[in-house]
Structure formats: C-alpha cells, structure tokens
Amino acid sequence: MANLMEATTNEQFEDFLTKAGKCLTVVHFQAAWAPQCGQMNEVMAELAKEHADTTFVKLEAEAVPEVSEKYDIASVPTFLFFKGREKVDRLDGANAPELTKKVQRLAVTGSPGGAAESTTTDLNQRLKKLINAAPCMLFMKGSSQEPRCGFSRQIVGLLKEHSIQFSSFDILSDEEVRQGLKTYSNWPTYPQLYVNGELVGGLDIVKELAESGELENTCPKAVTLEHRLKTVINQSPVMLFMKGNKDAAKCGFSRQTLEILNGTGVDYDTFDILQDEEVRQGLKTYSNWPTYPQLYVKGDLIGGLDILKELKESGDLVSVLKGES
Template sequence: MANLVEATTQQQFEDFLARAGKCLTVVHFQAAWAPQCGHMNEVMEELAKEQPHTTFVKLEAESVPEVSEKYEIASVPTFLFFKAGEKVDRLDGAHAPELTKKVQRLAVSGSPGGAAENSTEDLNQRLKKLINAAPCMLFMKGAPQEPRCGFSRQIVALLKEHSIQFSSFDILSDEEVRQGLKTYSNWPTYPQLYVNGELVGGLDIVKELAESGELENTCPKAVTLEHRLKTVINQSPVMLFMKGNKEAARCGFSRQILEILNGTEVDYDTFDILQDEEVRQGLKTYSNWPTYPQLYVKGELIGGLDIVKELKESGELVSVLKGE
C-alpha cells in the first residue's frame, strides 16, 4: 500500500514528511514487544485504504531515538499528526476510535464546503467536553508537576497554595485544542482557568481573585490526599495502579501483571500513576509499598508483580481477586 510506509532512520522520517506536503501524515511510534502496537497497525491499514491522500508511517521508537526524543515519546503506541512538516496533533495510547476520529477530522480540515464546517462543529463539541471534564479545569503548558512556562508555573502554585482541586490539560500536546480554545472562548493567551464550564480567566485574574480572597469561593476546595487515595483505591473491587492502562502498558512489569490478570477473567479497573504525580507519590507512603504496579482487592493491598506471580503459581489468585 503506497501510503502505508515504514521509517527506519531520521532521514527517512523527514523525507516522508517533506513528500506529504500539506497533506496529513500520521506517524505511529511503536515497539515490536508491544501487542497493542500490532493491533493499532491493523487499524492504520484500514485507515490507509479509506484515506488515500494521507501518509501513514510506522516507526520503531527505540530504533530511531533522536526522533523519539525530539517529540518526547515516553510510551508506545503514540501517534503524531503532521501537516506541511509541522506537528498539529498527538494521541497517546491504543485508542482506535480516537485515532480514526482524528485522522478523519484532520484529513478534511481546510477543505472547502461542508467538511470544514463539520470539522469546526466537531472541535467545538470536543472543547466543550474538555472544559467540563472537571469542576475546575486548567488549560496550561505542560502538567502541574512539570509546567513548561512561567505563567503556567505561577498559576499552578497559586491554586495549590489556596488548596484548589483542579484537573489540567496540556495545550502543547494538542495543537488543535490550543488554537481552537482561543477562538471558542475569545481569550488569546494561556493559561486559561475554567470553573463549572465557564471561563474565569488567565494568570492576572487568578492573582486578583487570590488577593481579594475570592479565589476559594470561586473554585472548589481540595479534599485531603488520604481521602482521595481511599476513594481511588475503592473505586472498584479490584484496582490495579500501574504505568499506563489496560490498552497500553508503559513498562514491562505493568505489561506482565496485565497478562496475568487478563488470564483470570476477573473484572478489574486500572489507574495510570503516570498521569497523576500526587497519587503516584502519595500511594507509596499510604501503603508503605515503594514500587509499581500495586494491586488492591476490596481496598486492601495485595502486592506487586512478584506476589501476583506467586499467587498464580499456587492457584490462589482467582480466589484472592474475588475476595474469598
């Protein structure tokens, strides 16, 4: 298939981007050891048939480290979307429906007529969902544990100082959201803070609210970390705290424990500790267990990979998971 190719060097990668011109290029950063990457390659093959003007590139993330480092690829699968040689979007993880939506949206963006109008409507719906994803949403550069600009660093510090509970979105990871939100909210700069779906403003306004004593009344207060950890641990009868999720493990230990649990046919939920530094560090102290993954049943710590392996070998794992 002419529009489904593989890049094995940085030069090949750059050549594919140059040849595509203004047309969409989708790059799949993959690894041979990750089964979810194989599944996503099958999805790409189908998309390549549907989108003949889009170039789909497979790239072994560990074999071309200079490209992976440049674009901050921390896990596989990761997809980057390019137009005219510039990154316009990103998708982390094995999410076939989201990959399909992004490809379809980006492949038609800029086209004349109804396609472009539909794309704008889709983006506005997506922005609305993101803004309402949590009672207090911060759109910033980077993440709270690693802000990537001074203004973002200052607003995070203010919110934490006043014990404000908030979720965040890294606008550097999604160019479409970054540009679209400026128009949607008629606010040209970042960071942007939203409460209950309404724009509060940027750093200057948050500073004013803090100085006047109104910030706590404007934003929801944070719960204690211990209460939050207890809530997350008891979210499901069987909870696995890991690097990544069911669809995309981000370390070998997490991948192994997923394979064992999937073989038991017992339902379980996962929590990605890479997405929440507070939980990642807090749970080590709370449970007096320094490493991940960590498995909990009915709110009680069972242990990590070694203990789960021992339970499997002794034939006790299923009964433990069922709380028997």
C-alpha cells in the same frame, strides 16, 4: 506498497508531510534493535492495506535526531499523527489496538454523522471525566512539580501560595485532549482551571481572583491527603494505580498488569501516578505498599503484579475483581 514509506532524512520526512496534504500521515519512530517496533511495523503494513489514502512512514529515531528532538521522542515505538503538516495526535508504546483505533478515527475527514459523530461523543465524555477527576482541576503544560511554560508556572505558584488543593493534567502528554478541550470549553489557550466541573478560566482570571481575595472562596477548601487518596481509590470499583494509562503503559510491570486485566473482561479505571507526585508518594505510605502498579477493588488493596499473577494462576482473579472473594 505505495502508501508505506521510510524516511531516512529530515528532508524526506518533511516531503512526506507536504505530499500528504490534508490526508492523514502516521509516522512510526522506531529502532532496529527493538523487537516491538518490528511487530508494530507489521501492524502498520496491514493498516496501510485498509487505508489507501493514509501515508504510513517508518523513521529510525536515532538516525534522524533533529526530527526526534523536535517532537520530544523519548522512547520507541512512538507514533505521531499529522494532518495538513500539523500534529494532531500521539501514541507512545506498542499498542496495536489503540493504533488501529486512532488510524480509523483520524482517517475520517469531514464525514457527516457516523464514525465522526461517535468519535466526538467519545472524546467529550473523556474530557468531562478528566475535568471532574478532582474538585479543582488544572490543565497545564507539564506537571505541578515541573511546569513547562511560564504561564503554567505562574498559575501553579498562585494556587500553592493560596493553599489551594488541586490536581493537574499535562496537555503535552495527550494531543487529543489538548486540542479537544479548546473546543469543548471554547477557551483557546492554556492553562485552564476547572472547579467542580466548571471552567474558571486561565492565568489572568486566577490572578484577578487572587488579587480580589475571591480565589479561596472560588476553589474548594483543601482536603487532607488521606481524604483525597480515599476519594481517588474509590473512584471506580476496580482501580489501578500505574505508570501511564490504559492506552500507553510507561513501564513493563504496568504493561503486564494491563494485559492480565484486559484478559478478564472486567471493567476497571486507571490513575497515572506519574502525573501526580502527591498521590504517587502518599499512596505508598497510605497502603504500606512501596511499589507500583497497585490494584484496588471496592477500596481495598489487592496488591501488585505478582499478586495478580498468582490470582490468575489459581483461577481466582475474576471473582476477586468482582468483589466476590
């Protein structure tokens, strides 16, 4: 298959990106010992048949460490998406439906209306939801516990110094959000701070507000952890607290839980506890449940993976998720 390649050196990898030009290139960072990588290669082979203008590249992650280190590849399978040699998206984990969706979306280049317009609408809705996930929302590099750039570190320091209650989103973990938010808010750099869904600005603006004494008035008053946990738990009728998100689970228990929930056809939302240490630790005490994932229905804890398995086997899972029992 002409558009399904394998790169064994950094030079080959760079050459494939160059030859692809502005067309989409999908790179699968794999390992021969991982069975899920073999399964995803089969998915790639089918996608290669459908998308003749897209280049699909397999790359043994451990055999070409300079490429893996450059793009922060920490696990396999991981997929990177390139256009014009620029990385435009990323997918961690063996998620065939999401890989298919991303290829279909990114392979569309400059098409008026139709799929491109629909994709933009979907992204804007997702960005709006993220921005409104908390009264004070910070989009930054890294997390509030581990900032990964100087500007992010400074703005976190200012917010904590002034006892501002805030949540954060690591834009390094999601290339689609990282690029899309720049256009959505017409603000080209990070970090970005939002209050009640509205952009406040970046580090310089926050510094000015702190110096003038207006920062505390601009940002909502700090709320108790218990109040915050209740708010997050009731964000959706069915709420799953997990490692990762719907598109990329970051532990086996979370992945199995997603598979069970997806099989019910019931709508649910997720919260990535790896992105918020306060919620991750606080929820264990609040619910007296020491592990993750944790599933809540209408604000009440149902339990973790074992409980969901039992409900599925007994045939009660769907009625529980709908709050009928």
